[in-house]
Amino acid sequence: xxxxxxxxxxxxxxxxxxxxxxxxxxxxxxxxxxxxxxxxxxxxxxxxxxxxxxxxxxxxxxxxxxxxxxxxxxxxxxxxxxxxxxxxxxxxxxxxxxxxxxxxxxxxxxxxxxxxxxxxxxxxxxxxxxxxxxxxxxxxxxxxxxxxxxxxxxxxxxxxxxxxxxxxxxxxxxxxxxxxxxxxxxxxxxxxxxxxxxxxxxxxxxxxxxxxxxxxxxxxxxxxxxxxxxxxxxxxxxxxxxxxxxxxxxxxxxxxxxxxxxxxxxxxxxxxxxxxxxxxxxxxxxxxxxxxxxxxxxxxxxxxxxxxxxxxxxxxxx
Amino acid sequence: xxxxxxxxxxxxxxxxxxxxxxxxxxxxxxxxxxxxxxxxxxxxxxxxxxxxxxxxxxxxxxxxxxxxxxxxxxxxxxxxxxxxxxxxxxxxxxxxxxxxxxxxxxxxxxxxxxxxxxxxxxxxxxxxxxxxxxxxxxxxxxxxxxxxxxxxxxxxxxxxxxxxxxxxxxxxxxxxxxxxxxxxxxxxxxxxxxxxxxxxxxxxxxxxxxxxxxxxxxxxxxxxxxxxxxxxxxxxxxxxxxxxxxxxxxxxxxxxxxxxxxxxxxxxxxxxxxxxxxxxxxxxxxxxxxxxxxxxxxxxxxxxxxxxxxxxxxxxxxxxxxxxxxxxxxxxxxxxxxxxxxxxxxxxxxxxxxxxxxxxxxxxxxxxxxxxxxxxxxxxxxxxxxxxxxxxxxxxxxxxxxxxxxxxxxxxxxxxxxxxxxxxxxxxxxxxxxxxxxxxxxxxxxxxxxxxxxxxxxxxxxxxxxxxxxxxxxxxxxxxxxxxxxxxxxxxxxxxxxxxxxxxxxxxxxxxxxxxxxxxxxxxxxxxxxxxxxxxxxxxxxxxxxxxxx
Numbered sequence: 001x002x003x004x005x006x007x008x009x010x011x012x013x014x015x016x017x018x019x020x021x022x023x024x025x026x027x028x029x030x031x032x033x034x035x036x037x038x039x040x041x042x043x044x045x046x047x048x049x050x051x052x053x054x055x056x057x058x059x060x061x062x063x064x065x066x067x068x069x070x071x072x073x074x075x076x077x078x079x080x081x082x083x084x085x086x087x088x089x090x091x092x093x094x095x096x097x098x099x100x101x102x103x104x105x106x107x108x109x110x111x112x113x114x115x116x117x118x119x120x121x122x123x124x125x126x127x128x129x130x131x132x133x134x135x136x137x138x139x140x141x142x143x144x145x146x147x148x149x150x151x152x153x154x155x156x157x158x159x160x161x162x163x164x165x166x167x168x169x170x171x172x173x174x175x176x177x178x179x180x181x182x183x184x185x186x187x188x189x190x191x192x193x194x195x196x197x198x199x200x201x202x203x204x205x206x207x208x209x210x211x212x213x214x215x216x217x218x219x220x221x222x223x224x225x226x227x228x229x230x231x232x233x234x235x236x237x238x239x240x241x242x243x244x245x246x247x248x249x250x251x252x253x254x255x256x257x258x259x260x261x262x263x264x265x266x267x268x269x270x271x272x273x274x275x276x277x278x279x280x281x282x283x284x285x286x287x288x289x290x291x292x293x294x295x296x297x298x299x300x301x302x303x304x305x306x307x308x309x310x311x312x313x314x315x316x317x318x
Numbered sequence: 319x320x321x322x323x324x325x326x327x328x329x330x331x332x333x334x335x336x337x338x339x340x341x342x343x344x345x346x347x348x349x350x351x352x353x354x355x356x357x358x359x360x361x362x363x364x365x366x367x368x369x370x371x372x373x374x375x376x377x378x379x380x381x382x383x384x385x386x387x388x389x390x391x392x393x394x395x396x397x398x399x400x401x402x403x404x405x406x407x408x409x410x411x412x413x414x415x416x417x418x419x420x421x422x423x424x425x426x427x428x429x430x431x432x433x434x435x436x437x438x439x440x441x442x443x444x445x446x447x448x449x450x451x452x453x454x455x456x457x458x459x460x461x462x463x464x465x466x467x468x469x470x471x472x473x474x475x476x477x478x479x480x481x482x483x484x485x486x487x488x489x490x491x492x493x494x495x496x497x498x499x500x501x502x503x504x505x506x507x508x509x510x511x512x513x514x515x516x517x518x519x520x521x522x523x524x525x526x527x528x529x530x531x532x533x534x535x536x537x538x539x540x541x542x543x544x545x546x547x548x549x550x551x552x553x554x555x556x557x558x559x560x561x562x563x564x565x566x567x568x569x570x571x572x573x574x575x576x577x578x579x580x581x582x583x584x585x586x587x588x589x590x591x592x593x594x595x596x597x598x599x600x601x602x603x604x605x606x607x608x609x610x611x612x613x614x615x616x617x618x619x620x621x622x623x624x625x626x627x628x629x630x631x632x633x634x635x636x637x638x639x640x641x642x643x644x645x646x647x648x649x650x651x652x653x654x655x656x657x658x659x660x661x662x663x664x665x666x667x668x669x670x671x672x673x674x675x676x677x678x679x680x681x682x683x684x685x686x687x688x689x690x691x692x693x694x695x696x697x698x699x700x701x702x703x704x705x706x707x708x709x710x711x712x713x714x715x716x717x718x719x720x721x722x723x724x725x726x727x728x729x730x731x732x733x734x735x736x737x738x739x740x741x742x743x744x745x746x747x748x749x750x751x752x753x754x755x756x757x758x759x760x761x762x763x764x765x766x767x768x769x770x771x772x773x774x775x776x777x778x779x780x781x782x783x784x785x786x787x788x789x790x791x792x793x794x795x796x797x798x799x800x801x802x803x804x805x806x807x808x809x810x811x812x813x814x815x816x817x818x819x820x821x822x823x824x825x826x827x828x829x830x831x832x833x834x835x836x837x838x839x840x841x842x843x844x845x846x847x848x849x850x851x852x853x854x855x856x857x858x859x860x861x862x863x864x865x866x867x868x
Contacts (some may be wrong), residue, residue, distance in 0.1 A: 065654075067713075067864075070717045071715075072713055072716055072717065072864070072865050073864040074862065074863065074864055091716070091721070091722075092719045092720070092721045093719075095703065095717060095718055095719040095720075098716075098717075100714075100717035100718075102710075102714060102717075104710070106709065106710040106711045106713060106714050107714065108623065108627065108711060109522075110612050110627055111617075111623075112609065112612060114610055114612040115610075115613065115617060116612070117615050118616040118617050120718065122617055122618050122619070123715070123718045123719065123720055124620070124718055124719060125719065142609075144609040144610065144611075144612070145608055145609050146606075146607075146608055146609065146610060147606035148606070148608075149609075160370070160715075161324075172717075177686055203364075272322045285866060298819065305332070
C-alpha cells in the first residue's frame with residue numbers, strides 16, 4: 001500500500017524553477033458575487049521560496065482570493081497565475097505544483113485517514129511517503145480511524161499532513177490552524193519552517209497575528225477586498241508610527257509643530273507620542289525639557305493591522 | 319449579585335427576547351417546513367395532477383356503462399394491473415375507478431414522501447450537525463422531535479388537500495374525495511414512523527434512507543402479492559398500502575380500518591421518540607466501527623472513489639429492481655387474453671398500456687415502469703454528484719491536479735454504467751421469474767427489454783447533468799421533475815387527445831414496447847445523441863462556473 005513514489009521535486013535541480021516565474025502572480029484580480037465586490041483589483045506577487053502572510057479580518061476576501069488562485073471560482077476581471085500558469089484556464093497544470101489546505105476540512109467520512117492519504121496521493125500522482133510518516137508521528141494522528149470519527153482539529157491534521165507530504169512547490173494554506181491545539185500549532189510552525197528550508201513557497205492566509213509574525217517573510221493586509229498594505233515586517237513597521245512614552249519632572253510641554261509627530265495621549269506630566277519616520281527631531285526637542293523617563297517601541301503586527309482596519313473606515317466599501 | 323442580575327434583565331428581558339412571542343418550538347416547525355417546501359410542493363402538484371387526470375380520462379375513454387362493464391370484467395380483474403394500481407373494488411363508476419387507479423399509485427408516492435420527510439427531519443439534520451446547535455439552546459429533545467413531526471404533519475395535510483382539490487376538479491364528489499384523499503395519505507404517518515425508527519437506528523442519513531426504503535419496499539411487495547396471488551388476500555392486512563385499499567373509498571367505505579395506521583404510527587413514533595430521548599446526539603443505535611483496516615481498492619480516481627462510497631446504495635438498487643423484475647416475471651404467467659374484446663384493447667391502448675393480454679405483452683408493458691425507474695436512478699446519481707459539490711468535498715478534489723471534466727465525466731460514466739447494469743438485471747431476472755413459472759419467453763428478448771431502458775436513461779442523464787452544470791442548487795429537483803412530467807405527459811396526452819406532436823415531445827412515446835414491439839433503433843439513437851449533446855454541453859458549462867456550496 002505504501003507504494004506511492006517519492007516526488008522527484010525533492011531533487012534540487014528540478015525544484016529550482018527554470019523560468020523564474022513567481023509562485024503566485026495576480027493582476028487586477030477581481031471577483032463580484034452579484035452586487036458584492038469580494039475582491040477588488042488585487043495585484044499580488046509571491047516569489048518562490050517565500051513565506052507570505054495574508055492577513056485580513058473575517059469576510060475581507062481571503063478565501064475568495066484562494067478560490068481564484070486555485071481556479072475554483074472564475075475571476076470577474078484580471079487573472080491569477082501559479083508559476084506562470086493561468087489558474088483558471090489550466091488548473092490541472094497549476095495544481096501539479098500546488099497543494100491546498102482548506103479552512104474547513106471537507107473529506108470523505110467513510111474513509112480512514114490512511115485511505116484518505118492514499119486517495120489524495122493517487123490523485124496527485126505520488127507523495128513523499130517517508131516524510132508523511134514523519135508528519136503523522138509529529139502530529140500524533142491515529143490513521144486507522146475513519147474521518148467520520150475524527151474531531152475538527154484531527155481532520156485538519158489529515159489535510160495538513162497530506163499537503164506537506166506532497167512536497168508541492170507551493171502550499172496554499174487557508175487559516176490552517178483553526179481547531180489545532182497549542183502543541184499542534186508548534187508542530188505546524190516547525191513544518192512550515194522545514195518547508196521554507198526546502199525552498200517551498202508558502203501562502204498562509206490567517207488572522208492569527210502571532211503565527212504570521214513568527215513565520216512570514218512578507219505580509220499583505222487585506223481589507224474589504226483590497227490590499228491595503230504589503231511588505232516585510234520591518235517595512236511595515238518603518239512605515240507605521242513608533243510609539244514613544246515620555247514622563248517629565250513637571251508638567252508636560254507642548255510639542256506641536258514637529259513634523260511627523262502626533263500626540264496620542266497626554267497625562268499631567270506624561271505624553272504618548274506617535275512618531276512617523278525619523279525620531280531625531282523629537283529627541284532634540286525633548287532635550288530642552290526635564291525628561292524623567294523615556295521608552296519607545298516598534299508597533300506590533302497587531303497594531304499595524306488594527307491601524308489599517310480601524311483607521312480607514314471612511315474609505316471602506318466597494 | 320441580585321442587583322447585577324436585575325441590571326441584566328433591565329437590558330435584556332429574558333421573558334421576551336427579540337422576535338417576541340415566537341416560541342422556539344414554533345420557530346423549528348417553520349424552519350423545517352421551509353426546508354422541505356420544494357419537495358412538498360412538487361409532490362402536491364403530482365397528487366393534484368394525477369387525481370385530476372384519472373376521472374377525466376376514464377370519462378373520456380369509457381363514456382357508457384357497457385364500456386365500463388366490459389372494462390371492469392377484463393382489464394380491472396387482470397392480475398397484472400393490480401400490481402401497480404391495487405385491488406379494484408368498484409371499477410364501474412368514475413369514482414370507484416379513480417379510487418383504484420389514483421389511490422393505488424399515489425399511496426406509493428405517499429409512502430416515499432413519508433420516508434424522505436422523516437429521514438430528512440430526524441436524521442439528516444443531525445448528520446449535518448445542526449441538531450447539536452439547536453439542542454445546545456433552550457429546547458428539549460422532546461420539543462425538537464415533536465416540532466419535526468408537526469412540520470411533517472403540515473406537509474401531509476398539503477398532500478391531502480392537493481389530492482382533494484384534484485379529485486373535486488376532476489368531477490368527484492367532495493365528501494367522498496375527502497375520505498379518498500385521507501385513505502391515500504393514511505400511508506404517510508406509518509411510513510414516517512418507519513423513517514423515524516430507521517433514523518434512530520442508523521448513524522447517517524444515507525443508511526437511514528436505505529433502511530427505511532428497504533422496509534417500505536417490503537411493504538409494497540406484500541401488497542403486490544396480496545393483490546395478485548390467489549388466496550393471499552389476507553396479506554393486505556399486514557401492510558399500510560393494503561390498509562389504504564381496505565379503507566375502500568367510493569366502494570363501501572370502511573373507516574374503522576383507519577385505526578390500523580393510527581395505532582401503528584403512534585406505536586412507531588413513540589418507540590422512535592423514546593430512543594431519540596435516550597441516545598447520544600449524532601449517533602445511532604447501530605454503532606459503526608470508528609477504525610478500519612486500510613483498504614486501497616477503488617481509490618485511484620474520483621470516479622473510483624465515488625463508486626466505492628456508493629456501492630451500498632448501488633447494491634440496494636440492483637437487489638430491489640432485480641427482485642421486482644423476478645416477481646413481475648412470475649406474475650406474467652397468470653396473464654391471459656380470455657375475455658378481452660378488441661374494442662377494450664383499443665381503449666387500453668389509449669391508457670398507454672398497449673397490448674397486455676399475454677405474458678409477453680404484460681412484461682413489455684411493465685418494462686415502461688422499469689424505464690421510469692432507471693431514469694429516476696440517474697437523477698439520484700446526479701443528486702449524489704451535486705451533494706459532493708454542496709458539501710464542498712469537490713473543492714478538495716479540484717484543488718488537486720483533477721480536471722472538472724474528468725470529475726463530472728467520471729460521475730456520468732458511473733451513472734451510465736450502473737443504469738446499464740440495473741437495466742440488464744431487470745431483463746435477466748424478469749426472464750428468470752417468467753421461466754420459473756413455465757412461461758416460454760426467450761432470454762434474448764428480455765435482455766433486449768432491459769436494454770430498451772438505457773437510451774431513455776442516457777437522455778435524462780445528459781439533461782440532468784446539464785441541469786447540474788447550469789443551475790446547481792436546483793439540479794436534482796429539476797431532473798426528477800423532468801422525468802416525472804415526461805412520464806405523466808404520456809398518460810395525460812394520450813388520454814386527453816392533445817395534438818400528436820405535443821404528446822410526442824416525451825421520450826416515453828418513442829420507446830418500443832419490447833419484446834412485443836421491436837426495439838426502435840432510430841429513436842434510441844436520437845435519444846442517445848441528444849443525451850450525449852446535453853452531457854457535452856454540461857461539461858462545457860460546468861467548466862465555466864464557480865463551484866457553489868450549499
